[in-house]
Amino acid sequence: MTAALSKRRVFMTGASGYLGSRLIPLLLDAGHSVHALLRASSRHRPPAGCTCLWGDPLDGATFQDGIRGCDTFLQLVGTPKPAPWKGAQFRNVDRVSGLASIAAATQSGRPHFIYISVAHPAPIMKDYIAVRAECETALVGSGMPATILRPWYVLGPGHWWPILLAPAYRIAEQWPSTSEAAGRLGLLTIQDMLNALVWSVEHPAETIREMNVPDIRRLTGGGR
Template sequence: MARVFVTGGSGFIGRALVRRLVGAGHSVGALVRSEAAAAKVSALGAEPVRGELTDPLTWQDALRGREVVFHLAAETDITADRDRHELVTVRGTRAAVDAARHAGVPRFVHCGSEAALLAGAPLVDVDETAPLRPDSPAAYSATKAAAEKIVLDADAPGFATVSIRPRFVWGPHSSLVDGLVAAAKAGRLAWIDGGRHTTDVTYVDNAVEGLVLGWQRGRPGQAYFVTDLHRVTLRAFLEAHFAIHGVDAAVPDMDAETAADQIPVPARWFLGQQCTLRTDKAVIDLGYRPVVDHATGLEAVRKAMAAARV
């Protein structure tokens, strides 16, 4: 079994990844900043390593002898200011790459996002040839693009880098879905032009499957989209979650022109634009297939909510 390391291991995707790796018998170290984060990864069977993401000297020694670094740490709050995104997502990624190279880790897997391609236009059946957009007006998108470029540009003999890009990661206790549920309950959510555009989504265990396959089979220097291979309309998908969470407030409609004045990017793009991705490359190169289907994923969300109410 392998010795692996994870940044962002206490986050939503990170916890699922750590659980999968530990369950497969791997020895897992996870970077943490706080006692709360340490407790989360310890409970999953990983070894917490205290350090500051942007200061690799505080944790790079823990990478020696590791076979892979999974880099999931990033600023996920889209309302955070540009400096915060630059610090955590861009500087943090550069630090993680530098630490892994310095420690002699042979493989580096980055958790990317389709958001790195967003600059205002919808993504319609795009593949990995679509350009990264570090020039995006949205700080989250621009910095995710810059971070992925750092990772892929670092690919070199003896240091293989891969980026896995899940879209709209969901599942039990998803921070993204929970945030949308809270906004709907508070009357702070609106359907833009009805919210009936088509979108790809990725159940958390399917995102983890992509990350693990990226480690095992990904071609160096390449990026891969992974999704549920089950496209949905955003409104129907979220209304299914709202029903599970007991949201009884009606979500109003808003036209695109009004939304442009009231909803900042990238939230406006997320709520009002189609986002469909081609996964041929992951299917062919990685042998990717979803490990959890859509109905099973929704049932897992229902069970988690029922358990939380007990």
């Protein structure tokens, strides 16, 4: 584990989204500063307490200069409510934004890059996994220090239905033939993810750090 560092300067894409809007207050309360990349359509609802930068998360040239001086880059842009039939959106949004952010950060000080990927291998969501794996490869190849988080499904507002599968998960975790997959593809709560993201900001990786579901759970008090 790396030692916690004090105040960080965080550049964040996806700041107005599902995770970003909940993460910003936690980072600000901890004394960090947040530089939030926002589209012009978000001008009417900028996050309170942030330094706002207006640009296109799909075009690194529009925000590359804003990264300079930041020591952390949080890539949170993604297709809402991922589903197997959203392959085109994964390729046109998640892939393009991820690669644009990695390229821009590489040219703008090489900050600690935090990327939310996805647990893999998995029996479904092939297009989603392919896009996230491609961005992981680009990130590793960039030479930047990075934390790669690999959740599977995050429970939270509007995303509660998989909790019905919890009993099946508990059974699968007890069988040697299924325990590894059940842990790797386990359920996390939105609070688990927020805790992991704050921890990642405050404990920057020196090289490449990969955090799978069991690793994320340990940050919030152990497995379930």
